[in-house]
Amino acid sequence: MRSPLITYCLSKKAAAEDYPFGPLPIVMKVGGKMFALITTTEGDKVSHISLKCDPVIAENLRQQHEAVQPGYHLNKKHWNTVTVDGSLSDADLHDMIDHSYELVLKSLPKAQRTAISQRLV
Template sequence: MVRDSRRDRVIAACGALPGSVEDYPFGDEVAVFKVAGKMFALVMLGQPPGSVSLKCDPDLAVTLRGQYAAIIAGYHLNKRHWNTVTLDGSVPDDELLDLIDHSYELVVSRLPRAQRDNLKPDR
């Protein structure tokens, strides 16, 4: 596996979310991040710059594709609900982190209440 700091930051951000689990169901070239067994991010681990596929609100997905050349319809995924972001630096890091959080929140929002409650830190 080739090391790439931007990709490493994406992997760290995905893994830091509550209840996130890193898995390799498609082989060792794709890190899949799930919450409660549901995918929210797929990170390609091949040659740089790599990419990350993230769930996205369909209207926002279209807007982002128009705004950034590095964001396209989800590669091998439901193109209405997923975007693939090439990690070439053209999407600002803060925007990329927001997209990761958005993807995670979309998945969490559809979980049963008990599962959502289990993801909240103890107060």
């Protein structure tokens, strides 16, 4: 059964699942750019999710939540790696995913953003 976090990522407009590094991590992309890297354990339970984040917000989240750390093998200024251990609510995780998705979407060329926003699904 697919993890609810993976399903949530894939519910974003034009989100696509990719495996550029092998079976793990699962990479979620929009417009060909990563917005989430997901590590799972046996049984497809998400153990970690790395998300793009505004640097000021990223630092605040790290100070507020032990589960939020600088991005593992990523630009630590712009990425957080979140341990999915139940200490953060699904709503908090969804907000972080939304923020990451929006940052990446905004970085795409205008024509590509427009095409994505006009998609029905």
